[in-house]
Amino acid sequence: LFIVIGLHFFSNNENSLIPSKWSIFFESIYVTVLSMVKSQIGSNHEIFLPLIYSLFFFILISNLVGNIVYNFAITTSAILTLGLSVIIFIGFTLLAVSIHKFNFFGTFVPEGCPLPLVPLLVLIELASYCSRAISLGVRLFSNITAGHALLAILSNFLFKMFTSSVIVFFLTLIPFGLYLGIILL
Template sequence: MALSYSTFILNKSPLEQFEVTNIFSLQFPIFGYFTLTITNLALYSFIVLIITLGLHYLGNNESKLIPSKWSIAFESLYTTISTIVRDQIGSHNERYFPFIYSLFFFILIANLIGNIPYNYTITTSLIVSIGTSVTIFIGVTLLGLITKKISFFSSFVPEGTPLALVPLLSLIELISYTARAFSLGIRLFANISEKRSLLLVFKSQTPGKP
């Protein structure tokens, strides 16, 4: 007796779609049989990179007199992101804009690819989401220490705080600041994982052909 598609889906865990699996491996007889393994995480990271570069190549308007639809769309996105960055960190810190712009498109394209059925979403990997947030947290902290030096720690003391409450409030602010390194990554991971899990559950309720 053939099983229906819904029965097959229900017998699988919704978390299996988030597993990092090997696609293929190559062994080389050097350094104790060095193994090169390509996983679905590595493959889709490369796909995100290619799509991002390809879209920006289509939006290139340097050699055209009349801008294309792609060019207008990317110029609008560029202006929007640039305005947000300028409002948040000031115009004198726009040297960080290329990194923020690249990170925005990396997450955007990765999440959009995850909306296509049977595709892997790299932002559902804790290594990617938390690794990215922790790395940015460390970079921002080092930049703050290099730029502001000892005055960087003054940001952990709210303005107008009574002297007696400075130790307690400074500790609370420090914990809150450190927790962002994990909370932002976990939030991205949880949102995307929950969406894909719900899609799989809803799809399992659709009757299949026997």
């Protein structure tokens, strides 16, 4: 949190007419997140923008810290990702209930549904709605864990290739360049 706030404060351009590279960088990220929020939420996007912008930087910094040697990416912890997704899910559900009142529960009944099928379909829709919280946490956890495991396997393979012989050492420079490209992306 302090890193992100410090970087935003450092990139502030109040006294300069020409923006710095950091200012352009953070403004482009802000505009990108703003356009995504506008397209998904619509006209009331200003209310949720600080939360989504903060979550974006939290996950970004957490994943980037994991690329530092001998460091641990906290998003490879299932407790953190599931806890974060469940807390956000509960918060947005309570917000939806407070805004839409009883009409919120109408989203669980499909339009044009026969009356005898309503109880069954409400249970199915409720299970589908609640499974989103778990699935988002599991997806973030598994993607980061799989990515880090893949990088560990590739780095171990490249190390063995570099240490095998002189000819293989020079041939290994090509996959090593690709490996560095994967890490930097």
